[in-house]
Amino acid sequence: MSHRILIVDDEPNIVISLEYLMKKEGFQVAVATDGETALQLASEFVPDLILLDVMMPKKSGFEVCQALRAAPELVATKIIMLTAKGRETEVTKGLALGADVYITKPFSTKDLVLQIKSLLG
Amino acid sequence: MKARLRFILAACVLGLLMTGPFALTGLLLFADAKDAERAAFAQFLVPRLPVGGVITLLGLVAGVLLLRGLFQQYVQGLSRMAETLRLMLGANRNFRVAPEGPPEVRELARAANDLAQQRDELLNDVEAQIRTAKATVEEEKNRLAALMSELALGVVVCNLDGRILLYNSRARLQFKALAQGPTSMSGGALIGLGRSIFSILERGQITHSLENIQQRLRRGSAEPTANFITSTRGGQLLRAQMAPVLRTGATGPATATVDSLPPAPPPGEGGDNVGSQAAPAQGVAAATMLGAELQVTGYVLTIENITRNFEREAERDQVLQSLTDGNRAALANLRAAVETLIDSPEMEVDYRERFTRVIADEASAMSQRLETTMSGFADSLKTRWPLEDVLAIDIVAAAARRVADRLHLPIKNEDQDTSLWIRVDSFALIQAITFLASRLQDHYAIRELRLRLSAEGKMVFVDLIWSGTPVSSETLYTWELEPMNVGAETSPLTLRDVVDRHSGEIWYQRDKAAHNAFFRIVLPAAVTPDVQTIDQTQHLHSDSRPEYYDFDLFAARDAEGSGIDPDRRLTDLAYSVFDTETTGLQPSNGDEIIQLGAVRIVNNRLLRQEIFDQLVDPVIPLKPEGILIHGITEAMVNGQPRLDVVLPAFHEFCAETVLVAHNASFDMRFLQLKEDSLGVRFTQPVLDTLLLSAVIHPNQESHRLESIAERLGINVIGRHTALGDAYVTGEVFLKMIPLLADMGILTLRQALDAAQKTYFARVKY
Numbered sequence: 001m002s003h004r005i006l007i008v009d010d011e012p013n014i015v016i017s018l019e020y021l022m023k024k025e026g027f028q029v030a031v032a033t034d035g036e037t038a039l040q041l042a043s044e045f046v047p048d049l050i051l052l053d054v055m056m057p058k059k060s061g062f063e064v065c066q067a068l069r070a071a072p073e074l075v076a077t078k079i080i081m082l083t084a085k086g087r088e089t090e091v092t093k094g095l096a097l098g099a100d101v102y103i104t105k106p107f108s109t110k111d112l113v114l115q116i117k118s119l120l121g
Numbered sequence: 122m123k124a125r126l127r128f129i130l131a132a133c134v135l136g137l138l139m140t141g142p143f144a145l146t147g148l149l150l151f152a153d154a155k156d157a158e159r160a161a162f163a164q165f166l167v168p169r170l171p172v173g174g175v176i177t178l179l180g181l182v183a184g185v186l187l188l189r190g191l192f193q194q195y196v197q198g199l200s201r202m203a204e205t206l207r208l209m210l211g212a213n214r215n216f217r218v219a220p221e222g223p224p225e226v227r228e229l230a231r232a233a234n235d236l237a238q239q240r241d242e243l244l245n246d247v248e249a250q251i252r253t254a255k256a257t258v259e260e261e262k263n264r265l266a267a268l269m270s271e272l273a274l275g276v277v278v279c280n281l282d283g284r285i286l287l288y289n290s291r292a293r294l295q296f297k298a299l300a301q302g303p304t305s306m307s308g309g310a311l312i313g314l315g316r317s318i319f320s321i322l323e324r325g326q327i328t329h330s331l332e333n334i335q336q337r338l339r340r341g342s343a344e345p346t347a348n349f350i351t352s353t354r355g356g357q358l359l360r361a362q363m364a365p366v367l368r369t370g371a372t373g374p375a376t377a378t379v380d381s382l383p384p385a386p387p388p389g390e391g392g393d394n395v396g397s398q399a400a401p402a403q404g405v406a407a408a409t410m411l412g413a414e415l416q417v418t419g420y421v422l423t424i425e426n427i428t429r430n431f432e433r434e435a436e437r438d439q440v441l442q443s444l445t446d447g448n449r450a451a452l453a454n455l456r457a458a459v460e461t462l463i464d465s466p467e468m469e470v471d472y473r474e475r476f477t478r479v480i481a482d483e484a485s486a487m488s489q490r491l492e493t494t495m496s497g498f499a500d501s502l503k504t505r506w507p508l509e510d511v512l513a514i515d516i517v518a519a520a521a522r523r524v525a526d527r528l529h530l531p532i533k534n535e536d537q538d539t540s541l542w543i544r545v546d547s548f549a550l551i552q553a554i555t556f557l558a559s560r561l562q563d564h565y566a567i568r569e570l571r572l573r574l575s576a577e578g579k580m581v582f583v584d585l586i587w588s589g590t591p592v593s594s595e596t597l598y599t600w601e602l603e604p605m606n607v608g609a610e611t612s613p614l615t616l617r618d619v620v621d622r623h624s625g626e627i628w629y630q631r632d633k634a635a636h637n638a639f640f641r642i643v644l645p646a647a648v649t650p651d652v653q654t655i656d657q658t659q660h661l662h663s664d665s666r667p668e669y670y671d672f673d674l675f676a677a678r679d680a681e682g683s684g685i686d687p688d689r690r691l692t693d694l695a696y697s698v699f700d701t702e703t704t705g706l707q708p709s710n711g712d713e714i715i716q717l718g719a720v721r722i723v724n725n726r727l728l729r730q731e732i733f734d735q736l737v738d739p740v741i742p743l744k745p746e747g748i749l750i751h752g753i754t755e756a757m758v759n760g761q762p763r764l765d766v767v768l769p770a771f772h773e774f775c776a777e778t779v780l781v782a783h784n785a786s787f788d789m790r791f792l793q794l795k796e797d798s799l800g801v802r803f804t805q806p807v808l809d810t811l812l813l814s815a816v817i818h819p820n821q822e823s824h825r826l827e828s829i830a831e832r833l834g835i836n837v838i839g840r841h842t843a844l845g846d847a848y849v850t851g852e853v854f855l856k857m858i859p860l861l862a863d864m865g866i867l868t869l870r871q872a873l874d875a876a877q878k879t880y881f882a883r884v885k886y
Contacts, residue, residue: 011454013479016479017457017461017479020461021457021461024465062628063594063595063598082453084450085449086449087624088578088645089580089624089625089643090626092577092626092643093643096628096630105452106449106452106453106455106456106457107453109456109460110460
């Protein structure tokens with residue numbers, strides 16, 4: 001059985017790489033391009049792991065993260081936050097709001113894959 | 122009036138003396154005589170009565186004339202002389218009585234003059250001695266004043282009410298440049314001795330800084346100063362440093378205070394006892410400051426306009442930020458695409474094409490971003506605010522006090538780490554905490570708030586904790602974007618602004634186990650400053666600190682505090698002495714103001730640099746006969762601001778002062794006719810030097826400004842410009858204050874009443 005990954009990012013140029021990478025690793029992939037769709041998809045798709053961008057229109061990644069953590073059916077879902085803001089305070093905020101891992105852009109795809117695998121155990 | 126009554130009485134007595142004996146004798150004879158004798162007597166007397174009457178009347182007239190001559194020479198002449206003698210006694214020492222009238226009076230005048238001469242010699246002798254003593258002091262003063270005026274920093278000294286006691290020319294220039302106003306005067310009017318600093322700087326920031334200083338003094342800090350940044354209406358940035366002015370010289374009480382205090386060695390100083398001499402000296406300094414804690418009498422502000430530095434710095438910052446953060450996302454896209462391509466040699470052609478397009482897209486987007494950043498970085502500036510290193514516990518304590526004061530919300534401390542330092546704009550941060558507390562109170566009716574202070578790595582957490590109603594994260598998101606208004610206090614900043622300014626974060630969290638919820642503000646920690654190195658900068662409080670004015674206004678604290686109290690002494694009040702030049706004498710017939718001049722009197726001194734001097738375009742043509750008097754021509758008023766601009770500026774200049782003018786009802790009529798249309802109202806008391814002159818010298822014929830000035834020994838120069846006349850009026854007024862005091866007129870109310878009562882008060886324009 002393959003793991004399900006939800007990619008949440010409003011930039012198609014990163015989505016294409018992430019999607020390709022995840023599929024190559026054999027995961028089932030779903031993509032949402034804004035926060036609201038992300039929440040909706042998350043409850044339908046019930047992913048094992050979510051790659052969550054912080055800077056998005058409508059709802060920010062922080063808000064989405066907090067909302068996800070409030071949903072009882074997603075208790076087991078891991079969240080990796082990806083962000084272009086690298087300040088330490090934001091990292092702390094992301095982790096405090098329930099993210100499992102916080103990765104600053106740009107990142108190495110190899111590391112990302114390793115990180116995902118280790119989270120999914 | 123009294124003298125006149127006496128004269129009438131004397132004339133009556135004279136009349137009685139001349140007719141009384143005859144009438145009495147006649148009456149006695151008449152009573153003694155028989156009927157026939159009476160008839161004969163009447164027959165003899167009646168026809169001759171008119172002649173006797175006329176002769177008696179002539180005698181009476183001659184007597185009254187003689188009496189009047191004597192009266193004028195002796196009684197009135199003497200009371201005139203008494204007035205001039207009083208003048209010699211007080212206002213004008215060089216005045217001499219003109220010997221006139223009968224020889225006895227002349228002799229008296231000469232004797233008085235001789236006496237005055239003798240007194241003058243004595244006084245001159247004493248004065249010469251005082252002068253030499255003063256000269257040394259004065260020289261020192263001037264040297265320091267010169268030093269101060271040459272400083273590149275603006276310096277302003279205020280008492281605790283925010284009244285300015287001293288400013289240097291740099292400060293004046295800075296504020297003048299800052300002030301926005303259509304007339305040349307509106308700027309200069311803002312700064313001045315006795316004026317409030319709060320018209321320039323925000324009151325909240327000043328009081329907050331003072332509080333900080335008090336706290337540092339209490340802790341025995343070696344550097345009880347505070348820094349803040351403030352922005353003015355025009356968007357300029359000022360950096361101000363505040364240092365307290367402590368009362369010195371009162372060693373007796375100060376030592377007593379120190380003795381009664383528990384021995385509390387200043388933190389951080391006890392550890393290193395390097396050198397046996399340095400340590401006790403430090404102890405003494407710290408002790409003096411501890412004792413002086415309650416005796417902060419004012420503060421010194423050094424002010425620097427940093428707008429330009431700041432803009433430059435902010436520009437550089439902007440470039441840096443757009444080159445780093447701005448490119449992170451693009452670089453991430455690039456890197457992911459490239460790495461995927463490399464790792465997937467088996468990729469299908471159309472996928473490969475899409476990846477290549479991503480790379481091309483991102484690469485060109487990055488180049489473009491670099492281009493726009495470099496060419497247009499000046500366009501969008503994000504102001505960065507300089508921050509100050511403070512003990513986090515100070516901020517939390519100050520915030521707690523503020524919340525308790527403003528919101529009456531009980532505050533409790535929870536696990537506060539007292540050793541943490543943060544780098545903050547403390548005023549904004551405390552505003553933010555107060556704002557959050559007030560929102561919680563208003564919307565969630567919390568009954569108590571706990572403040573927690575903790576740290577993790579290089580970050581400091583300030584938590585606002587409450588029990589009961591949970592808040593949704595969305596609520597915090599909306600609060601973050603609202604201006605932080607608490608009650609009547611408004612702020613242009615939002616919570617988000619404050620958090621961003623500190624490169625901090627804020628979020629909402631619930632602690633289910635503890636049944637409470639909290640807002641957490643994360644701030645970058647600052648390095649704990651080294652106390653020893655700060656000690657080196659202690660020169661600010663040593664005895665050698667320059668104090669080049671005796672600052673009488675420090676003592677004026679309570680009196681200067683609020684508005685104009687009519688029961689204050691004339692010597693304690695601040696005045697704006699003004700004069701107007703006008704197109705004519707009939708304000709109600711369309712005559713207009715063409716020049717306004719004013720000068721301030723503070724603490725009994727005419728401040729010749731704090732002036733208002735403005736020509737006004739009257740919009741109507743000038744009258745030729747007027748031009749002869751004031752010398753102001755059409756060409757001079759053309760292009761000058763109109764009264765609708767000048768009058769509000771003048772109103773601001775006169776704020777919180779008593780108005781003084783010569784023949785004030787005339788000038789006031791011009792001002793008052795404009796009050797409604799221009800929306801400014803001159804509600805302050807008005808003193809008229811013409812009426813006061815009539816109060817002081819009721820027997821002098823002329824109360825024209827020149828005559829009064831001459832009487833009081835004032836040189837008149839530059840008359841018939843509004844400012845020139847204002848100067849003369851001001852000097853006249855200053856001379857009048859002690860003369861009024863001699864008459865028992867000490868307070869403003871007494872002066873106003875006395876002026877009201879004089880004859881001239883009934884004359885209205």
